[in-house]
Amino acid sequence: MQEISYNQKVLKEAKRQGIxxxxxxxxxxxxxxxxxxxKAITQPYxxxxxxxxxxxxxxxxxxxTLTATVYMWLALKKLAEIYDTDVYEIFIKTVIIAVLVILLSIVLSLKGVTPGISxxxxxxxxGLIVYFFxxxxxxxxxxxKITKNKLFKTYxxxxxxxxxxxxTIKTLAMFGFFGGGLYMLAAALAIAALYVLPTAFYLYAWTMIKEE
Structure with missing residues (x-):
């Protein structure tokens, strides 16, 4: 009973940190x-x-982003305490890969890099992008699997x-498919929404983790 109570307490804290x-x-x-x-409404500047x-x-x-990463790290570390899972190790690998991708991006942007090295x-x-995915x-x-919450798969x-x-919308906008004015604004808002909604859904998935 005491072990169950401890696990519930740890799970509750992990859920809070994930949120x-x-x-x-x-x-x-x-x-x-x-x-x-x-920037758009105060032009020119x-x-x-x-x-x-x-x-x-x-x-x-x-x-x-750094703060979000730290909180996710804490949440997954706690889940690893009470479940037989490697989510914590996987997350550490994703962070390392993300850092390597950023470093490679910086190197590619430097002047003087030969075509062969580039x-x-x-x-x-x-390769790192595929591995990260x-x-x-x-x-x-x-x-x-460990939280018995299928919303993470849906996410x-x-x-x-x-x-x-x-x-697709961004590519079409680059080729002038939406024309200008309000159509371009609508396309920009649609792109923004498509990037924000999955994160909002991820928040919902974390809130729906059962603490029992």
Missing amino acids: ISCWFLLANFATSFLIAVY TFEQLQNLELIDSAITNLS KVISYAFI LLWLKLNFSLA VFFVIVSAIVGA
Whole structure:
């Protein structure tokens, strides 16, 4: 009985931390969206003002993403305490892969990189992206299994569909399919919604974890 009580307490805390992680991710999207709207309605602005807005956006994005990552790390570490699962190890791997992808992106953007080295880095970049996607799939399917919450599986398909639809709309907009004015604004809002909704659904999945 005492062990069950302890497990319930740990699960409740893990659930709380998972929810907080999702809220920080949503705050990240909201901030970026509000800054983008502000930039659109306050034009024209000086180059210095634009730099300041981008600096604020970057700082908030990095801080909120880091905080969300830390809370998710804490949540999954707690789940690993009470379940026979490797979700914590999987998450650590995804973080490492994400850092490597960022570093490779920085290297590719540097001047003086030879075509040969650039090609090798590009292949490595693609390989890491594929590996990251596979780890992400395994992580969420494992969460669905240990928590007996199928919403985590639904979240996976939600993200995939949203990414495909969002990329399609973005591509069509780049080729001028939507024309201009309100149509472009509607397309931009649709893309933003398609990126935000999966995270909101992920928050819902965490809130629906049963604590018993």
